Amino acid sequence: KIKLDYGPLYHGKRQDPAMKKWRENRFGQFIHWGLYSIPGGVWEGKTYGYAAEFLKASAGISTERWNGLKDEFNPTEFNGKEWASMAKAMGAKYVCLTTKHHEGFCLWPSKYTEFDIENTPYQKDLMKEFVDAYSEAGIDVYLYYSVLDWYHPDWRTKLKTMDDVEAFERFKTFTQNQLVELLERYPQVKGLWFDGTWDQCWKDNGKFSYELEVLLKEKRPGLIVNSRLRADDFGKRHRDSNGDLMGDFESGYERRLPDPRDTSVTKNDWECCMTIPENQWGYHKDWTLTHQKNTNELLEMLAQCSSQGGNFLLNFGPNGKGVFRAEEKRIAREIGEWMKTNSAAIYGSDYAGLKKQDWGYFTKNTKSGEVYMIVFNVPISYQLRVELPKHQTISKANMVGIGQELQLEKFDSNETFVLLPPKSYTSPFVIRLELKANK
Numbered sequence: 317k318i319k320l321d322y323g324p325l326y327h328g329k330r331q332d333p334a335m336k337k338w339r340e341n342r343f344g345q346f347i348h349w350g351l352y353s354i355p356g357g358v359w360e361g362k363t364y365g366y367a368a369e370f371l372k373a374s375a376g377i378s379t380e381r382w383n384g385l386k387d388e389f390n391p392t393e394f395n396g397k398e399w400a401s402m403a404k405a406m407g408a409k410y411v412c413l414t415t416k417h418h419e420g421f422c423l424w425p426s427k428y429t430e431f432d433i434e435n436t437p438y439q440k441d442l443m444k445e446f447v448d449a450y451s452e453a454g455i456d457v458y459l460y461y462s463v464l465d466w467y468h469p470d471w472r473t474k475l476k477t478m479d480d481v482e483a484f485e486r487f488k489t490f491t492q493n494q495l496v497e498l499l500e501r502y503p504q505v506k507g508l509w510f511d512g513t514w515d516q517c518w519k520d521n522g523k524f525s526y527e528l529e530v531l532l533k534e535k536r537p538g539l540i541v542n543s544r545l546r547a548d549d550f551g552k553r554h555r556d557s558n559g560d561l562m563g564d565f566e567s568g569y570e571r572r573l574p575d576p577r578d579t580s581v582t583k584n585d586w587e588c589c590m591t592i593p594e595n596q597w598g599y600h601k602d603w604t605l606t607h608q609k610n611t612n613e614l615l616e617m618l619a620q621c622s623s624q625g626g627n628f629l630l631n632f633g634p635n636g637k638g639v640f641r642a643e644e645k646r647i648a649r650e651i652g653e654w655m656k657t658n659s660a661a662i663y664g665s666d667y668a669g670l671k672k673q674d675w676g677y678f679t680k681n682t683k684s685g686e687v688y689m690i691v692f693n694v695p696i697s698y699q700l701r702v703e704l705p706k707h708q709t710i711s712k713a714n715m716v717g718i719g720q721e722l723q724l725e726k727f728d729s730n731e732t733f734v735l736l737p738p739k740s741y742t743s744p745f746v747i748r749l750e751l752k753a754n755k
């Protein structure tokens with residue numbers, strides 16, 4: 317092992333109540349909301365297909381013109397309670413909102429910059445309404461914070477000169493001040509979701525990122541931070557120079573999932589963050605430009621994450637007025653409908669330790685020990701293969717919801733077919749297995 321002064325604060329999975337709740341949540345709502353939500357990927361009549369939150373770069377907009385958008389930010393239709401109730405109905409157990417994305421605009425009134433909500437026509441502390449509404453709805457609140465800050469004069473991607481080093485020292489102080497400010501202003505917040513830490517400037521500051529994690533966790537015992545916050549002594553990110561995870565959960569799965577048969581991911585807590593279009597985090601006016609994932613696709617991603625001991629953070633991008641688009645509202649409703657019947661296979665679930673089969677995913681409820689089959693692909697044979705350890709056998713299999721008991725056909729030493737009634741299956745369904753020790 318390489319000796320490190322600035323590696324992980326601990327090894328393995330945290331087992332404190334805050335982290336156990338993070339793990340039980342399994343399903344969260346990501347929200348990207350900022351000045352980029354106003355133009356929505358369209359600038360001077362031209363539509364840009366790249367991610368809408370990068371429109372400044374894709375359309376070559378001057379910093380002055382872009383920053384002028386703050387004088388248009390007036391989300392008069394924002395209603396925190398309505399947002400929270402949509403998330404609740406969808407079945408989200410946590411939410412993560414962009415407090416500041418790469419553009420540097422802050423959705424909260426910050427003492428450390430004038431590029432914030434206070435200096436817009438809206439003026440009010442939108443973040444407080446948001447945090448209060450979601451917390452009151454019983455949804456845990458996490459805050460996304462981009463270290464990368466295009467607005468701040470002391471931001472540097474690389475530290476090439478002494479001036480750069482001095483500027484970045486000021487930037488580090490600014491960053492620390494803003495993060496402490498967020499924790500002090502919004503005491504309900506459970507964790508911080510860092511982004512924009514891929515540049516050399518941050519890789520050169522592993523010590524600072526380590527000390528920042530220590531400081532923030534001292535300030536807020538139980539605080540949860542993602543792996544993107546950290547760099548180690550040698551600039552390695554997410555995982556240190558020994559391959560050990562830094563932060564409390566691995567957050568490199570952005571718009572992608574691990575191989576469903578990869579059991580190595582179960583060794584740490586991890587989360588996949590996902591867009592509904594191919595690559596739009598902020599609101600984009602035209603969703604017809606690329607594939608839009610449908611509800612069954614998204615449910616399968618949620619099921620896969622749970623089956624491999626990970627969380628699924630699904631992104632929504634409200635427009636500049638604070639309104640979600642119709643497609644997002646429909647998908648939230650449809651996911652919520654499915655969760656009403658099947659959430660026992662998701663909430664509090666983890667890797668079941670069974671061999672992945674083609675028909676779908678196994679999950680295991682960590683409290684009850686119940687094992688679930690989440691079925692997406694019904695085979696032509698209507699036989700769902702289950703391979704169990706030799707000491708176990710299935711005593712019962714029931715369709716969740718309708719409760720129907722399913723026939724079992726045990727064969728070989730440790731394989732069983734769960735037999736489905738031969739009919740058409742048009743949406744994913746869940747089977748609850750009762751296992752018993754083999755005589």
Ligand SMILES: C[C@@H]1N[C@@H](C#Cc2ccccc2)[C@H](O)[C@@H]1O
Nearest residue numbers: 348367369370417511570589597
């Ligand atoms: C969680 C996601 N990370 C952000 C990004 C990015 C990105 C995309 C391409 C190259 C470098 C960085 C997206 O804007 C969104 O916030």
